[in-house]
Amino acid sequence: MADSYSYACKDYPGMEGCPGKVTASTEDEVVKLMELHAVVAHGEDPSSWTEEDRAFLGSLIKQD
Numbered sequence: 001m002a003d004s005y006s007y008a009c010k011d012y013p014g015m016e017g018c019p020g021k022v023t024a025s026t027e028d029e030v031v032k033l034m035e036l037h038a039v040v041a042h043g044e045d046p047s048s049w050t051e052e053d054r055a056f057l058g059s060l061i062k063q064d
């Protein structure tokens, strides 16, 4: 079993300049932290994300 999961914002196309990275022990927590980062750092509204957006974001989560 993996020890942790992480998401690096710079892996998202167009976000190469963002240093934001979140790490947590579960994938669900990473998704929550990723949403918080998107709101605070990028002024996004996660409730407007489509299933496709979320599937793509999920594919960027790495197991460490």
Ligand SMILES: [Zn+2]
Pocket: 009, 010, 015, 018, 019, 020, 037, 041, 042
């Ligand atoms: Zn970011």
